[in-house]
Amino acid sequence: IVMGQPKGIGILSISGTTSAIGNENLRTEIVSKPALINCSEAFGFELSEVEKEVGFIFMERLRYMNNKPVFFDISLIPNINLPRFTSRNMENKSLFDVLRKFYRIEIKGGEQKIMAITANKMLQKHFMVREGHPVLMLNRKIETNRMNFFIYSQVYCNTEDHGLYGTF
Secondary structure (H helix, E strand, C coil), rough: CCCCEEECCCCCCCHHHHHCHHHHHHHEEEEEEEEEECCCCCCCCCHHHHHHHHHEEEEEEEEEEECCEEEEEEEECCCCCCCHHHCCEEEEEEEHHHHHHHCCCCCCEEEEEEEEEEECHHHHHCCCCCCCCCCEEEEEEEEEECCCCCEEEEEECCCCCCECCCCC
């Protein structure tokens, strides 16, 4: 049986998920509101001493395409000169747009590591899939226009109905 190629989602680019998909087809649900945390590493990427010292704004979001959960996104944003960020409503908002509009932070590029995994209990619940369901995991270190200011994220993708693509 030959299956057709799934629709592509341009998430593997610097434009971000909202730009790749469009607001009309994308809905964002906040799983964990932005909160301050400390960590010693970020999804396999080493942190600078400054990043370890200032900590991060942590948040979790579930992203839906046409009302189907497709992305579970965990973000770590350095707690450096981001006044009132944790009080912002991020429901149905683009993280990159909020950073650009309110903090003048532009995305410039980055590094990502992609792995195929099977859905754990948390992902099974979020994606409404069974045990053993394949999921892509993207660990990202995103460069910005601010010197030594990186955004880290771990994005889980349910590619059952959609493939991923991107240009750099």
